Amino acid sequence: MTRYIIVRILQALPVILAVITATFFLVRMAPGGPFDSEKAVMPEVKAALEARYKLDQPILAQYFSYLSDLREGDFGPSFKYPGRSVNELIAAGMPITAELGLYALIFAVLLGGVTGVIASLRPNSWVDHIPMTLAMIGICVPSFLLGPSLVLLFGVHLDWFPVSGWGDIPGDKVLPSITLGAAYAAYVSRLSRAGMLEVLSQDYIRTARAKGLAEWRVITRHALRGGLLPLVAFMGPAFAGLLSGSFVVETIFQVPGLGRFYVQAAFNRDYTMILGTTIFLSTLIVIFNLLSDVLAAWMNPRIRSDLLDHD
Amino acid sequence: MLTLQKIPRSIFALLFILLASCSVQEGNVDSGNRLGILHYGNGSEPQGLDPHVVTGVPENHLVRALFEGLAVKNPYTLEPEPGVAERWEFSDDKRIVNFFINPRARWSNGDPVQASDYVWSWRRALHPEMGNPYSYMLFPVKNAEAFAKGQISDFGKVGVKALDERTLEVTLNEPTPYFIQLMDHYSTFAVHPPTIMKFGASTDRYTKWTREENIVGNGPFVLTEWKLNRRIVVEKSSTYWDRNKVSLNGVVFYPTENSVTEERMFRVGQLHYTASVPLDKIPIYREMENTPYVQAPYLGTYYYLLNINKKPLDDIRVRKALSLSIDRDKLASTVLQGTAVPAYSITPPNTLGYDPPKLFGYDPEKAKQLMTEAGFPNGKNWPGIEIIYNTSESHRKIAVAIQQMWASTLNIQVTLSNQEWKVYLDSVDQMDFDIARRGWIGDYVDPNNFLDLFISSGGNNSTGYADGIYDDLVLRKATKASSRELRYQIFHRAETMLMQAMPIIPIYTYTSKHLINPSVKGLPSNLMDSLNLKYVWLDNLKKEER
Numbered sequence: 001m002t003r004y005i006i007v008r009i010l011q012a013l014p015v016i017l018a019v020i021t022a023t024f025f026l027v028r029m030a031p032g033g034p035f036d037s038e039k040a041v042m043p044e045v046k047a048a049l050e051a052r053y054k055l056d057q058p059i060l061a062q063y064f065s066y067l068s069d070l071r072e073g074d075f076g077p078s079f080k081y082p083g084r085s086v087n088e089l090i091a092a093g094m095p096i097t098a099e100l101g102l103y104a105l106i107f108a109v110l111l112g113g114v115t116g117v118i119a120s121l122r123p124n125s126w127v128d129h130i131p132m133t134l135a136m137i138g139i140c141v142p143s144f145l146l147g148p149s150l151v152l153l154f155g156v157h158l159d160w161f162p163v164s165g166w167g168d169i170p171g172d173k174v175l176p177s178i179t180l181g182a183a184y185a186a187y188v189s190r191l192s193r194a195g196m197l198e199v200l201s202q203d204y205i206r207t208a209r210a211k212g213l214a215e216w217r218v219i220t221r222h223a224l225r226g227g228l229l230p231l232v233a234f235m236g237p238a239f240a241g242l243l244s245g246s247f248v249v250e251t252i253f254q255v256p257g258l259g260r261f262y263v264q265a266a267f268n269r270d271y272t273m274i275l276g277t278t279i280f281l282s283t284l285i286v287i288f289n290l291l292s293d294v295l296a297a298w299m300n301p302r303i304r305s306d307l308l309d310h311d
Numbered sequence: 312m313l314t315l316q317k318i319p320r321s322i323f324a325l326l327f328i329l330l331a332s333c334s335v336q337e338g339n340v341d342s343g344n345r346l347g348i349l350h351y352g353n354g355s356e357p358q359g360l361d362p363h364v365v366t367g368v369p370e371n372h373l374v375r376a377l378f379e380g381l382a383v384k385n386p387y388t389l390e391p392e393p394g395v396a397e398r399w400e401f402s403d404d405k406r407i408v409n410f411f412i413n414p415r416a417r418w419s420n421g422d423p424v425q426a427s428d429y430v431w432s433w434r435r436a437l438h439p440e441m442g443n444p445y446s447y448m449l450f451p452v453k454n455a456e457a458f459a460k461g462q463i464s465d466f467g468k469v470g471v472k473a474l475d476e477r478t479l480e481v482t483l484n485e486p487t488p489y490f491i492q493l494m495d496h497y498s499t500f501a502v503h504p505p506t507i508m509k510f511g512a513s514t515d516r517y518t519k520w521t522r523e524e525n526i527v528g529n530g531p532f533v534l535t536e537w538k539l540n541r542r543i544v545v546e547k548s549s550t551y552w553d554r555n556k557v558s559l560n561g562v563v564f565y566p567t568e569n570s571v572t573e574e575r576m577f578r579v580g581q582l583h584y585t586a587s588v589p590l591d592k593i594p595i596y597r598e599m600e601n602t603p604y605v606q607a608p609y610l611g612t613y614y615y616l617l618n619i620n621k622k623p624l625d626d627i628r629v630r631k632a633l634s635l636s637i638d639r640d641k642l643a644s645t646v647l648q649g650t651a652v653p654a655y656s657i658t659p660p661n662t663l664g665y666d667p668p669k670l671f672g673y674d675p676e677k678a679k680q681l682m683t684e685a686g687f688p689n690g691k692n693w694p695g696i697e698i699i700y701n702t703s704e705s706h707r708k709i710a711v712a713i714q715q716m717w718a719s720t721l722n723i724q725v726t727l728s729n730q731e732w733k734v735y736l737d738s739v740d741q742m743d744f745d746i747a748r749r750g751w752i753g754d755y756v757d758p759n760n761f762l763d764l765f766i767s768s769g770g771n772n773s774t775g776y777a778d779g780i781y782d783d784l785v786l787r788k789a790t791k792a793s794s795r796e797l798r799y800q801i802f803h804r805a806e807t808m809l810m811q812a813m814p815i816i817p818i819y820t821y822t823s824k825h826l827i828n829p830s831v832k833g834l835p836s837n838l839m840d841s842l843n844l845k846y847v848w849l850d851n852l853k854k855e856e857r
Contacts, residue, residue: 032733036740037366038750040770041444044460049442052516081356082364082516084539092539148571156578163575166541251569254576256540260568269733 005294012286019282020070020275024063027266027274034079034269053079053272066275075276080268086276093258094280096166100249100257101242103173104181105235111181112188113231117219119189120196120227131189138186147179147252164254176253180246184238191234196227229299236292240285338580339563344830344851347560349844352573354586356540356566360521362497363436363443368840369586373564374497376545376844377528381410381429381479381494386843387835389663389756391491395424395501395529395552396479405486410479410494415552418503419526419533426473431513432501434466440514445498448754451487485790488798489757496754503527531557531845540566558833558848577603577826583849584834585826590705593648596826603826607836610662610753611821612654612761613709615698615746616739619814620775623694624745628685630813635671635678636720637713643819646712647705651819656810657751658761658802659820662838665758665799668807675720682721690722697726700748701735709818710748739773747773752821756838758802759789765809776814781805 035041035049050056054065069076075086115131122128154175155163162172199205200223208218247259258277265273339350354369362374382391382399396410416424437446437459450456453470457463470482483490493499504513506527511518519525523534531554532545546561548554567573570587577585588596588604596604617624617633624630639653652660656667679689687693698714700706707729714725725746730738739747751771753760762785763769767777784805792798809815823840833846 030733031737035442036733036736037444038736039366039444040740042447042460042770044439045442045444045446048439052440052442077517080358082359083361083518083521084359089539151575156575159579162581163579164572164581168541252572254565254567254569254572256538256566260540267732 001294001297004297005290008290008293012290015286016279016283020067020279021063023275023278024066025059027269027271028059030269032269034271036269053077070279075279076272078265078270078273080265080270080273086272089261089273090258090276090280093256093261096255097243097246097250097257097259100166100173100176100180100246100255101239103177104184104242105239107177107181108184108188108238109231109235112185112190113192113228115185116189116192117196117224117227120193120200121219123197128193132193135186135189138182138189141182143179143183143248144252146182147175147249150175150179151252164252166253166255166257172253176249176255179252180242180249184242187234187238188231191230192228195230196223199223199227202226225299229296232299233292233296236288236290236295237285240281240288243284244281340580340583340828340830343563343583344849347558347849349559349562349831349847349849350581350583351562351564352567352576352582352585352587353543353564354566355568357543360526360534361516362500362502363432363441364516365497366444369564369566371497372842373543373545374500375495375842376530376532376562377526377534378497378500378502378530379416379551380496380500382491383843383845384492384495384839384841386833386837386841386846389837389839389841391495394495396494399491406483408481408483408490409474410481412477412479413552414477416529417550417552418529419548419550420503420506421550422503422505422527423476424501424529425476426479427476428501428504429479430471430473431504433469433471433499435502435507435513436498437466437469438514442516443498445496445754448493448496448498451483451485451490451493453482453484487790488795489755489759492755492757501529503529532562535561542566553845557845559844562844574826577828582826583828583831588824588826590648590650593650593824601829603828605825605827605836606650606822607840608652608659608661608838609821609823609840610659610756610838611750612657612659613651613748613750613818613821614654614657615713615816615818616744616749616774617814617816618742618745618747618775620742621745623685623687624696626685627813628681629687630816631671632678632681632685632721633717634813634816635674635681637716637816637818638673639818640673642709642712646708647819650822650824652822654817654820656806656817657764657815658758658806659753659838662753662758662761663756664795665802667758668803668810670807670810678720682723687721687723690724693723695724695726696745697728698746698748699728699730699735699738699744701732702729706748713818742773742775746816749773749815750821753839758799758806759785762802762805762809765814774814776809776812778808778812781808784808 035046054062078084078086078089081089119128119131151163154160161174162169165172167173205218205223208222246257247263249255250257250259261273262277265277343350353372357370357373358365358367360373360377362378365374379394381394381396383394385392393413395412395416397413399408399410401408412424412426418424433449435441436443437449437455439459439461446459454463454468458466458469472480474480506520506525507513510520510525523537526534531548531551533548535546536544543564544561547557547559551557565582567576567586570589573582573585574589574592576582593604596602617630619625643649643651643653655669655671658665658667660666682688698710700710710727714727717723717725738744751761751764764771765776766782766785784801789798789801792801823836827834830850832848832850
C-alpha cells in the first residue's frame with residue numbers, strides 16, 4: 001500500500017511541473033499585460049512597474065526565477081493587489097472556498113445518497129421516478145440559474161435566509177452551499193442508485209436475505225458498502241471540482257472565497273495570482289484524486305489484498 | 312426503527328429547527344440607522360489603500376474616507392473648500408500658491424500634519440520607481456513632469472517647498488485654474504512619512520503599511536477592519552480636525568462587483584447605498600412611489616474611436632456620415648432606457664460653466680449625400696468595417712443598434728467583434744481596429760481633462776488625429792488665457808475643430824445611477840459622483856417610512 005502511494009505521488013510531480021510550465025507561458029502569450037488600463041499609463045511608469053516585477057527580463061529568466069521562488073513555497077507578490085502576496089490571498093480565500101465546498105459536498109452526499117438508496121429499493125416506482133427526474137433536472141440546471149432562483153424565493157420573498165455573505169449573518173451559508181451542491185447531489189443520487197441496484201442483485205445479498213435478516217440490516221450491513229463504492233471514487237474529483245468551480249456561486253452570493261480571485265486574476269492578467277491559484281488548485285486536484293483512489297482501493301477487498309500482497 | 316413514513320416528518324422537524332435558528336434578525340439598514348453606521352456598496356474589492364499606488368472609483372471612496380487633501384470638494388457645489396489647508400493664496404501672476412496648513416490637522420496617531428509631509432509625499436508620488444499611474448495630476452507643478460520621467464533627479468528643483476511647518480509653497484508651470492481641484496485627488500494626498508518608512512523604502516509599493524493595524528491617515532475616518540472580498544470597516548476618527556462635523560460613527564464598505572446581487576442586498580435591507588443599478592431593474596424602480604433610484608448627470612462621455620489612418624475612415628465625409636446617421640435620442644430612450652444623455656461633443660455639457668459646441672444632429676439625408684460624395688452611394692463599393700468593444704451586454708446592445716442604424720440609413724455592412732478586456736485594451740493601444748468603443752470619465756471638472764485627450768502625442772488619442780493648431784490651443788493658448796471666459800472660448804474653438812475633423816463619434820453622456828435608502832441624508836448627486844462622507848448622516852426613520 002505504501003509503495004502504491006509513493007508511486008502515485010511520484011507520478012503526480014511531472015504533472016504539476018507541466019501545469020506550471022504550460023500556465024506560465026500561456027498567460028504570457030495572452031494579449032495585454034497586467035499594467036494596461038483604459039487610461040493610458042505613461043511609458044516611464046509602465047517601465048518602472050515592469051522592472052519592479054522583473055517583467056523586463058527575458059521570459060526564460062523569469063521562468064527560472066519563478067521556479068526558484070516556488071521551491072521555497074513563495075508564489076510572489078500580486079500585481080493587482082500591491083502589498084498583498086499571492087500566498088496571503090490564497091490563505092484568505094481558500095478556507096472559505098474549502099468550507100463552502102465541504103458543506104456543498106455534505107449536502108450532495110446526504111441528499112443524493114439518501115434519495116439514490118431509496119430509489120434503488122423500489123426501482124421503477126414513484127419513489128424511484130420522482131427523485132431521479134429531480135436529479136436529472138438538478139444536473140441540467142446551472143448554478144447561475146438555481147442560485148438567483150433560490151435567493152428570490154428564500155431570500156427576498158420568504159425572507160428565510162440572507163441573500164449574500166458568508167459567516168456574517170446566521171444562515172448565510174445555507175443557500176450558497178445548496179446551490180453549489182445541487183448538481184453534485186444529482187450526480188450522487190444517480191451514482192448511488194446505480195451502485196445499489198448492482199449490489200442488490202448480487203448472490204451474497206440473496207444469501208443474506210435467505211438467512212432471514214431484516215431488510216434494513218441487509219441494506220445497511222451488506223449492500224451499502226459495496227453500493228456506495230462508486231460514490232467514493234467520485235468524491236475526490238467532486239471535491240476538487242467544488243473547490244475550483246465555485247466562482248459562479250461565490251459571485252452570486254458575495255462569498256469571499258478563492259474562486260473570485262482566480263477568475264479576476266485571469267481578467268486582470270495578474271500573472272503571479274493566476275499561476276499561484278492554478279498551481280495550488282491543480283495540486284489539490286491531484287491530491288484528492290490520489291486520496292480517492294487510495295480510499296476506493298482500501299474499501300474494495302480484492303484490490304486491497306492485491307496491494308497488501310505487494311507490500 | 313426509521314421507516315420511510317417517518318422520514319418526511321423528521322426532515323420537516325429538522326427544517327423547522329434550522330429555519331427557527333436563522334429567523335430574520337435586524338437588518339444592516341435598521342441597525343446602521345440606530346448606530347450611525349452607513350452600509351455602502353462599493354463596487355469591487357479595492358486594489359489597496361495607498362493613495363500613490365491605487366486607481367479606481369472604489370479605491371477613491373475608501374482613500375478619501377481615510378485621508379484628506381489640502382482642499383476638498385463641496386459635494387453640493389463641487390467648489391473647493393478647506394481641507395488640511397485652512398486657506399490658500401495665489402500670487403498676482405497665479406504661478407505661485409501658498410497653502411496654509413490648519414494647525415488642528417492631525418494624523419490619526421496624533422502627530423500634527425506639516426507642510427514637509429507634503430514635500431515628502433509629492434516626491435514619493437512623482438518618483439519614477441513608485442510607478443504611480445496618476446503622477447500626472449501633479450504635472451502642473453514646476454519640473455514635476457521632468458522628475459517623474461527621470462529627466463531630473465534632484466527633487467529640490469521641483470516647485471514644492473515647505474516655507475515653515477504650516478506653509479507649503481507650490482510653484483506652477485503656468486497659471487492652472489483647476490489646480491486647487493486637484494488637491495482633492497488622492498494622488499496629491501500626503502501620507503505619514505514615519506509610517507511608510509517603518510515598513511519599507513519610501514517608494515516601495517509592496518509593503519504592509521496600509522493594513523488595519525499599521526495605517527496612519529489624516530481623514531475623517533480610521534480603518535478598523537479589512538476582510539478581503541468581504542468588507543472594509545472604518546470608524547469616525549478621534550483626531551480629525553473637523554470631527555464635530557462628522558455625523559456617521561462608521562461606514563462598512565462592501566465589494567459588490569455583481570450589481571444584481573447588490574440590488575438584492577439593497578432590497579432586503581443589507582445596504583444603504585448601491586454602487587450601480589442593473590439596467591433591467593431601472594424601469595421598475597422608476598415606477599415606484601418614493602423611489603430609492605437616483606439618477607444624475609455624470610462627468611463622462613461614451614464614444615467611438617475612429618482609426619483615421621485606415622480606409623475608408625481616412626475620408627472625413629465617411630466619418631461625418633457615420634456620425635450623422637446615429638439617432639442618439641432613440642438610442643438613449645430605447646437601448647439605454649433613458650439612463651443617458653445624447654452627446655454631440657467630447658466634453659459633457661455644463662462642465663463647470665463650459666458648454667461644448669453642437670455642430671450636428673441626426674441627419675440621415677445629409678449622411679447619405681456625404682456617402683455618395685465619398686464614393687459609396689447607397690452602400691455601393693463599401694469595403695466593410697468592424698466595431699470592437701470589450702465583452703459586455705450593454706456595449707453589445709449599443710453596437711447592434713448602431714450597426715442597424717447604419718445598415719438602414721447608409722446600406723453598409725458593419726461587423727461586431729467583442730474582445731476580452733485586456734485584449735481589447737491591447738487592440739486599442741496598437742490601433743488594431745477600425746472603430747473601437749471608448750468611455751472617458753473626468754478626473755477633475757474642467758474641459759481640459761477631455762480636450763487634452765486628442766493632442767497629437769496624447770496617450771489616449773488612439774485615432775491618428777494630429778493637428779498642430781489644436782495642440783497649440785489646448786496646451787498653450789488656453790493655459791495662458793487671462794480669464795475663465797477667454798479660456799473657455801479657446802476650448803470651444805479647439806472642440807469645434809475636433810468635431811469638424813470627427814476622429815471620434817460621441818454617443819452619449821453618462822449618468823450616475825444608485826439606489827439610496829431614504830434614511831441617508833447629505834449625499835447629494837453631483838457631476839463627479841463625488842462622495843464626501845463628512846456630510847453624510849442617517850435619519851432614523853421608522854420602518855414604514857423607509
